[in-house]
Amino acid sequence: MRFEDVYREHVASVWRYVRLRVPSDSDAEDVTSVVFEKALTSWPSYDAGRGSVAGWLVGIARHAVADWWRKHGRELPAEHPGGRTEQTAEDDPEGDALRRLGADDVRRRLGVLTAREREAVALRFGSELNSSEMAVVLGVSPSAARMLVHRALGRLREVMDDE
Amino acid sequence: MSDELERSDAEIDDLLGGRGGPTADPTLLWLASAARPAPPPALLARIDAQVAAAAADRREARRADRPGLFLAVVAGALAFAFVFQGVGNIVAGEWIAENLGEPHGPHAYFEGALALIAAAVCAAAAAVRRSWSTVSVLTCSPLAVSLGLGGFGEIGVFAAGVALHLSEGALGLLLVLAWWLDRRDTLRGRHEERA
Numbered sequence: 001m002r003f004e005d006v007y008r009e010h011v012a013s014v015w016r017y018v019r020l021r022v023p024s025d026s027d028a029e030d031v032t033s034v035v036f037e038k039a040l041t042s043w044p045s046y047d048a049g050r051g052s053v054a055g056w057l058v059g060i061a062r063h064a065v066a067d068w069w070r071k072h073g074r075e076l077p078a079e080h081p082g083g084r085t086e087q088t089a090e091d092d093p094e095g096d097a098l099r100r101l102g103a104d105d106v107r108r109r110l111g112v113l114t115a116r117e118r119e120a121v122a123l124r125f126g127s128e129l130n131s132s133e134m135a136v137v138l139g140v141s142p143s144a145a146r147m148l149v150h151r152a153l154g155r156l157r158e159v160m161d162d163e
Numbered sequence: 164m165s166d167e168l169e170r171s172d173a174e175i176d177d178l179l180g181g182r183g184g185p186t187a188d189p190t191l192l193w194l195a196s197a198a199r200p201a202p203p204p205a206l207l208a209r210i211d212a213q214v215a216a217a218a219a220d221r222r223e224a225r226r227a228d229r230p231g232l233f234l235a236v237v238a239g240a241l242a243f244a245f246v247f248q249g250v251g252n253i254v255a256g257e258w259i260a261e262n263l264g265e266p267h268g269p270h271a272y273f274e275g276a277l278a279l280i281a282a283a284v285c286a287a288a289a290a291v292r293r294s295w296s297t298v299s300v301l302t303c304s305p306l307a308v309s310l311g312l313g314g315f316g317e318i319g320v321f322a323a324g325v326a327l328h329l330s331e332g333a334l335g336l337l338l339v340l341a342w343w344l345d346r347r348d349t350l351r352g353r354h355e356e357r358a
Contacts, residue, residue, distance in 0.1 A: 003214065004214055004218075007210060011206075012199075012201065012202050015206060016198060016199050016200070016202075019200075020198055025203065029203065029205065029206045029209070032202075032206055032210070033206065033209050033210060033213065036210045036213060037213055040217050106194070121198070122198075124175060125175075125179070125194050125198035126198050126199070128179050128199075130176065131172055143165070143168065146169075146172050147168060149171075149172070149175070153171070156194065157190045160190060160193070
């Protein structure tokens with residue numbers, strides 16, 4: 001298996017996952033680029049016996065997204081007073097930033113979800129992982145992973161109805 | 164609840180697999196579409212460039228580790244000589260002993276042959292990778308020179324043995340010379356690149 005083939009097969013799903021986790025497309029491009037840079041470096045040590053390539057790449061992407069928030073979370077503009085929704089920025093700075101600064105509807109609406117639900121939606125719809133693969137990434141059972149997605153969809157329905 | 168989760172999960176699978184019908188949940192339809200845009204061409208170009216640069220680096224590293232022709236030929240020839248002697252000890256040990264005028268010891272000849280074949284692998288390593296050549300020189304050249312010196316004792320006794328051992332001795336010395344020249348050229352090339 002050549003890295004070039006792996007990259008071509010998985011670049012879209014990695015990009016979509018990352019895009020749902022950071023506020024703008026340009027940020028998503030930077031993070032996706034970092035993901036493949038790290039993947040390229042680690043490719044010789046990739047062990048197919050320890051999991052699928054998709055899961056391996058998502059693992060790298062999750063770390064890259066976490067690094068991005070650590071570096072840039074504090075640089076993002078602060079919320080206006082009185083503009084908070086039910087969750088506070090201290091609870092979930094990523095959700096708060098996505099709600100306020102998300103470049104499109106999907107990211108602003110995902111900002112309303114809890115961090116776990118948002119992650120579950122990004123894995124299910126962005127990376128297109130199935131429940132079992134999601135469960136491995138999230139460290140939960142497949143039914144718990146399905147439940148997270150189910151709850152997230154319920155909340156998104158409420159948000160869309162309110163709009 | 165469990166059935167509902169299974170159904171919802173299957174519906175998502177269908178939708179992501181392009182099998183969802185117009186009756187699918189509108190939230191699911193929206194999410195499946197909004198969450199899956201095509202990656203921008205600029206991103207693909209950027210990663211393409213990273214991958215291409217890494218591939219070029221790998222090629223360059225492989226090229227840099229390829230030994231020079233002289234070193235490769237000498238190391239290959241010494242490996243061949245060791246294998247020739249080792250295999251000769253196994254298949255024609257009795258004839259060799261007879262020509263040397265000594266008793267044939269099949270056990271010692273066989274084990275000596277195995278050691279020579281192992282030394283041949285070590286010598287051949289220098290013909291494959293420059294980074295392995297130092298170890299090849301350190302292990303094979305002393306052995307080859309020792310065999311070469313031993314060959315002088317066979318002059319006038321066993322012509323084939325003399326020819327083989329003197330060749331091994333000469334190749335052992337040539338391996339040191341080839342390794343030194345290769346190393347000198349490599350270091351010079353690096354200095355020039357830096358300059």
